Amino acid sequence: MAAIDKVKVLLVGDSGVGKSCLTHLIAHNEPIHNPSWTVGCSVEVKLHEFREGTQHQKSYFIELWDIGGSSNHRSTRSVFYNSVHGIIFVHDLTNRKSQQNLKHWLAEVLNKEGGKNKQVYDEYDNEQFAGSTMIPMIFIGTKLDLAGEKRANGIDKGGGDIAQDWGADKLYLDCRDGRSLSPGSSASVKLSRFFDKVIEMRFHRHDGMSPSIFDKRRPFSSPMSPKLYMTD
Ligand SMILES: Nc1nc2c(ncn2[C@@H]2O[C@H](COP(=O)(O)OP(=O)(O)OP(=O)(O)O)[C@@H](O)[C@H]2O)c(=O)[nH]1
Ligand SMILES: [Mg+2]
Numbered sequence: 001m002a003a004i005d006k007v008k009v010l011l012v013g014d015s016g017v018g019k020s021c022l023t024h025l026i027a028h029n030e031p032i033h034n035p036s037w038t039v040g041c042s043v044e045v046k047l048h049e050f051r052e053g054t055q056h057q058k059s060y061f062i063e064l065w066d067i068g069g070s071s072n073h074r075s076t077r078s079v080f081y082n083s084v085h086g087i088i089f090v091h092d093l094t095n096r097k098s099q100q101n102l103k104h105w106l107a108e109v110l111n112k113e114g115g116k117n118k119q120v121y122d123e124y125d126n127e128q129f130a131g132s133t134m135i136p137m138i139f140i141g142t143k144l145d146l147a148g149e150k151r152a153n154g155i156d157k158g159g160g161d162i163a164q165d166w167g168a169d170k171l172y173l174d175c176r177d178g179r180s181l182s183p184g185s186s187a188s189v190k191l192s193r194f195f196d197k198v199i200e201m202r203f204h205r206h207d208g209m210s211p212s213i214f215d216k217r218r219p220f221s222s223p224m225s226p227k228l229y230m231t232d
Pocket of ligand 2: 019036
């Protein structure tokens, strides 16, 4: 039997937003109720059917890298940021700051330096930035059960819709409800589409090159934002 190809997807966001709950839900289709804080990183694997139901259907492993969000570990977690093919940005719908902080998370992942570099951060705080990355991203707001739909939608209106600014999809979930990602639900379809995109960018591009912007040999390939380069 042929080996199954895999892609690496990061889950990042502030401590306590629910990354570990979400990771477990995605990988096992059931919730965990008492996760412990993640120290370093924990990896779960999910088998995904690429373009399910079409003639191109194929199985891939999705490695879900659940990064511990504590700021104490900021300087050491850059070791997890190599060769990433997709990013899931996680925020807590009851905590607006956790959504605003996703800009710092993006800066941290791209810089591998803790997101403290103001100059580079300012570059990201720019709608054009969305066009400068080739890496698929999705935004997931957790704790929908506590926030409610109305408040969740209000968060976007009040704080600026980062997902829209960056041209990414978004969804809201209650990670403690096993039905949140039930097959056929709109959340499950959006997530599946995101994984398809990650696989497509990694394995099915016509130029045959890995599009990972985390490949150290390649600069960002945007005509819109030529100043953005990876730093080691
Ligand atoms: N009510 C509710 N609680 C949630 C939800 N998602 C996560 N939680 C709770 O939020 C707390 C933190 O969840 P974790 O998954 O450990 O958070 P984390 O982002 O992994 O945190 P770090 O590992 O410190 O980075 C736990 O008590 C979860 O049960 C949700 O959708 N609804
Ligand atoms: Mg965790």
